[in-house]
Amino acid sequence: MTSIPASPPPQSPSPSATPPQLSVQGAKLSLGGRPVLRDIDLTLARGEVVALLGASGCGKTTLLRSIAGLQALDAGRIALSGQDVSVLPARQRDIGMVFQHYALFPNLSVRENIRFGPLARGEEPAKADERADELLALIDLQAQADRLPQALSGGQRQRVALARALATRPTLLLMDEPFSALDEHFRLPLRRQFRQLQRELGQSCVIVTHDREEAFELADRVAVMFDGVIAQCASPRELRRAPANLRVADFLGMFNRLDATALDGAWRRDTGHWIAPVEALTVADAIRPGAADALRFSGSLRASYPGQQRVAWELDGPGGQVLTLWRRHEEAEVAPGTVLTLEIAEPALRWLAE
Known part of the structure; x- marks a missing residue:
């Protein structure tokens, strides 16, 4: 039998050849004549989690909404996987969103909430069911698949909201204060479950939070924001070791x-x-x-x-x-x-x- 020579291993593309999952360049936005975003630059690598950390009114949620396509920029560029999406509507940006207050369909079961996105995109019901079963197993809610949201605990509902956002396999997941409405008893284990799930899926994610401990626990990098500006974006280890200035050091509280x-x-x-x-x-x-x-x-x-x-x-x-x-x-x-x-x-x- 003639042996077939082994194919050479595929060459990984160089970092410069792979565009970041998210790139925000020169983002500017004013609301009511007040600057909210001031020339912001931000990049997100594939599979990375970045937390936008800051006090209320610093611009972090506005930046998240702009990335999602829910708020148009006055100037700047937003790209996903190298494609400029700055003028695309939200439904065409292939982004999943998880909100603070779940936003589940109250008249649909857990399974129906999860399969809603794939069905809305034209997937066959069998494929949507398969994806729902996969995610139900990941969030450990198979036994609650046929319940309505009001029959679930707050932590369970937030897990369903997460699964629904992931059901369409989005290029990017955006989370706006996703755990802040939960009691600490639920919040700590749920955010750790999310981090484990995110790593298993390699899901790129931007999280808005005002909780410093949450940001340091969940994110690969933390962007500290003041007055519409990212004062420093670095790993938790780097922020602990070398805050950029006194304002960052004071805000971190450590x-x-x-x-x-x-x-x-x-x-x-x-x-x-x-x-x-x-x-x-x-x-x-x-x-x-x-x-x-x-x-x-x-x-x-x-x-x-x-x-x-x-x-x-x-x-x-x-x-x-x-x-x-x-x-x-x-x-x-x-x-x-x-x-x-x-x-x-x-x-x-x-x-x-x-």
Whole structure:
């Protein structure tokens, strides 16, 4: 028997040859004469999750609606897989959407809600049923397939909304505060189930959230937004290590910052701040001499707040700045007003100018 030589393995396209799943370039939009989006650029790789994180009114939902085709831009370009969709209506953009309040059809069963999209696109009923069965298994709701939405819990309804958005195999999935309406008991496991499902499917996704913990847990990259501008877009690890500026650091809520003018010695500067992750601030060991490369200063305990995982101490630091120190529950209690020697190891410190 003549052997057939093995075919050479297919060559993966170079990164430059593969267009990003989503590309937003120079997006500008004003509403009522007020700038809402200010020259925004954003890209999303295939299979990547990006979270738009910011306070109410920063423009994150408007950006999501513009990507979806629900809000026209004044200027800029939006492309999906290299195709310019800036002027296409929402129904032609091959985008799935999951909203905060489910938006399920109340008169349709779980299965009918999921198969609605494929049927509306002209798929044969047998194919739509096959897709519905596949997704029901993924979201673990086979036993509830014939129930109406009102017979489900909030977490179950949000899973159905997710399955319905995925039923058409969209190029891009957009999620607008998808878990915020749920109690914490449902919210935490559901968002972790979503992350596992997203990885299994390789689904590209943009999520709008104001919850920093949610953004860091779900996203490969987090875009921190202020006043219609993306101040920094980076991985959670990079944001923890190197926030772009003081505003980003303060918004993330995981850093202590010290006014350099209130410090002594080599740490004192005319302007700017030293910042360090909250977990890097410790009570100095009086027995061990301070390391030469550590920043040491005094602070008095203002109050303590026992949490589920740890106790947060609120301290008055140099120049009256309020600092946060995390302690374990089993550590000895300290009375308010107690003056402590505090320490931050030099590698944790980062200088940010005003």
